[in-house]
Amino acid sequence: MHRRGAGLGAIKNKTLAQAKYRDKGSEIAEDKFSQMTQQMEMFKTNLEDFARKHKDDIKKDPEFRLQFQDMCASIGVDPLASSKGFWAEMLGVGDFYYELAIQIVEVCIATSPKNGGLINIEELRDKVECARGRNSQSISIDDLLRAIKKLKILGSGFTVINMGSTSLVQSIPGEMSMDHTKILQQAQKNGFISLTDLTQNFKWEPERAARALEFMVKQGLAWVDDQDSSGRKYWFPSLCTNIGR
């Protein structure tokens, strides 16, 4: 008597069922995803603890060391987690400051596409602390300065610039900086440029723009013009000749 699958009601039922299946499907996928994120967190905390507790043992076993590093790489955990002990504090010995130096340089390189290798020291501290993971002790500005001091022997490419109340850390020396070339490109049209041009067009921090312009004045590439009513302008004589002609 009962025929299935015919009639308007049956079609309605079918679509309803399908919709329900779909909902259930995405619900399961959602669940699975959240569980995976949980497992990831589990890995993270475990790896961080291990890196801190078993550092020497991990170092001793070359094969395992590489595997441990592999795990850290896929999850994004920092394997360097020495704490600042008494001796590190007093004498600067131990791995703490050397590790910190690595983390500092890392943050500087990673952020340099955005800030041109110029970073405020407070921002640097926040980023380093965040990168060290949840086991990190709080890092003071003084710790950063001491760690950077360890890098002094590697040349003047990495310097702290005092700005009165705060400091900037410069990780890209003039020799490697492409900022000046960019400025020249931008100035080509008019033969001059102002600080606001740079902050607006390139979204540079004012400090970054100011330092680059100052550098070019010092190098004899740019001339300062304070007579303009709209603010200071920097002229590039080598570009002006092209415009005149």
Next chain:
Amino acid sequence: MDRFEWSDGSLMNGEVHIDQQRGVGIYDGHDKTSFDYGMLSVTSHRIIWRDHRNRNSVISLPLLSVIYLEEQPSGFAKSAKIIVHLSAAPSNKSAGPSTYSAHSYIRLSFRESGEHDILRSLDEALQAKKWEQTSAPLSQTGTVIKDPFSARHRPGIVGIERSIQQKNTHTNKQISVAFEDLNKLIQQAKEMVSLTKSIATKIKEKQGDITENETRKFKSYLLSMGIPNPVTRETHGTGDKYYTELARQLSTVLTKPVEESGGMMTLTDVYCRVNRARGMELLSPEDLLHACELMEVLNLPIRLRTFDSGVLVLQSKSQDEEQVIAHTTNYVGENGNCTAEELAQCLGVSVLLAKERLLLTEKVGGVCRDETIEALRFFPNLFLTRPA
């Protein structure tokens, strides 16, 4: 002493390195031997001893012939020792440093201590008897993730949900077991590595990226370029040999990245990258600098360069002076004249570097300068090239 064999120091199939200690001497019974100061390694199958100075002098003792161990604590002016009692040498043993010994035991003397760790590792290795199971199937425990419920047929959504739940609990359990202590983690490291990778990629597929934090991304990238066997003072001794080997390793690892970043990289960048790749085996700035200084002598594809400003960089050989001069002379010749700014824009290098290139070329007579108030402009050196 006659139980020892000569070795090349490499591990056999299925053999696992467990522990090592430097500054260990070997006594044949009570008598001193010429194997006086070296690196002692304990593996799952053997005891291996490497001479500190002569790297070709490596001897090994199969754990199979060890009967039992005895500890002899350190005394006045005496290092701590481990007495290793041995069974008779097997007849099919390969050649060793001595063919006859009056003693049935050797003593390991720990001049730089560390005897407790070694004793523990040795004990564990002896109990594990890994050499008996050859390289046959490794532990069956963790490798096969067989869902006990998958055998039973469970249709419907509830079944699917349940099996997912089961799998999930299993993975959770696996992770917490593996991280119970270090030894467990070492045993299951391989599975854990693949598990982390699969979780990371799955999350990536869903979310785009694990994190939008640029530092963390960069760190992952650097860490993933691990150096499998970093040169350390432990493996390569002190002095020149250490630095030469280090320089060579640095050059293999860095040549490509330096090339990619425009043929030049500051030493601070190098310090960060190298140490990340080495993982926990950190390199001090001093050692790094010293190794880099040797690169030129060793004729490696990258070398250290100091700018007048005191900036230190590693430079690839493609940035060689002669090539730079030839290239710059050419460029100025083709364009009729140029300033440092123009050269910088054209080559995509910094203004300072461009200027430096021009000055260098000028020094060898490739170009001439015209110094005016507007700019320092360089022209082809017609004094040399055009016949009078």
